[in-house]
Amino acid sequence: MLRLTGEDRAVAEVAAVAEHVASLTVAATGLGIGRGAGPLVPLLDEAGAPQSAATLGEIRAWSQACLADDGIPEFWRALAHHPRLLAATWRKERVAMASGVIDEVVKTYAALAVAQFRQSAYWIDHYTRVLRAQAKVDDHLLVEIAGAVMHYVSFNTIAHGMRLDAPFAHLTASDFVPGGPLEHHVPGVKKSSK
Template sequence: MGTVPLLSDDEAAPEARAVFDEIRATRGTDYVNNFWRALAHDPALMRATWDRLKIVMEPGELDPLVKEMIYVAVSTANGCSYCVHSHTSAAKAKGMTPEQHGELLAVIGMAMQTNGLVTGLGVEVDEAFQA
């Protein structure tokens, strides 16, 4: 259960509606998801989040599919079910195959297991790995 009601276009402030319009135009859809409708309670935070997200997720040295897959991995590690679902959907829309999804989940699971082992054992970082 959410802690704030999801705002419709009519209920949102003009500044939030402007972000809704940009989301629709950028994504080529009429749909604005629940994250943005909840965030619309704070139009300034909504604007800052949307502007930063556009920059981070645009094509760059990492392609958009890889970025979505990283988002899935981090969302899994952080326990954010909403983000796991939304970014898995976005990754599939960007071409993630079922085989890639399976490998992604295997890597996430392996990393979580080895991270837990290393943390529990208190293993010091090898000198050769020091950044």
């Protein structure tokens, strides 16, 4: 992993998405969401959780706008039992997944890859649905994403098992920015006029 500099928000944004989605997958599994037998807690809506109603309303509005669905996804309805946790997790979702240096669709691809790696049926379904609705992702691309995840899980397993050091541990993001010694290795970076 490249060491971050002030110029490299993209790496930080991807890391934020990965950390956030990893935590969501743990919570969904812990609450039994996405398993065949149903969740381990009742799913609440605005009427059943008045202290969570404002946050649930925001989530419902997001679901209508992004998924053309009037419902609130199960995960958020389960968290409604704890209004502060629901609000904090929803705010983190909006911050981590909002467009920044990287746009929302690319972040959702990363989120799907993390969900696949974590083997979270619920979040795989959720992010697939978002990508199909937002980016018109087809079956071919879904299989391609799964193939990339499979490939890098294999590489990471081998590298970890062989205790290999990262080959680029000495590099920083500043090595790749315009004017950096390795700028020519990054597609899309505008080359400096040196």
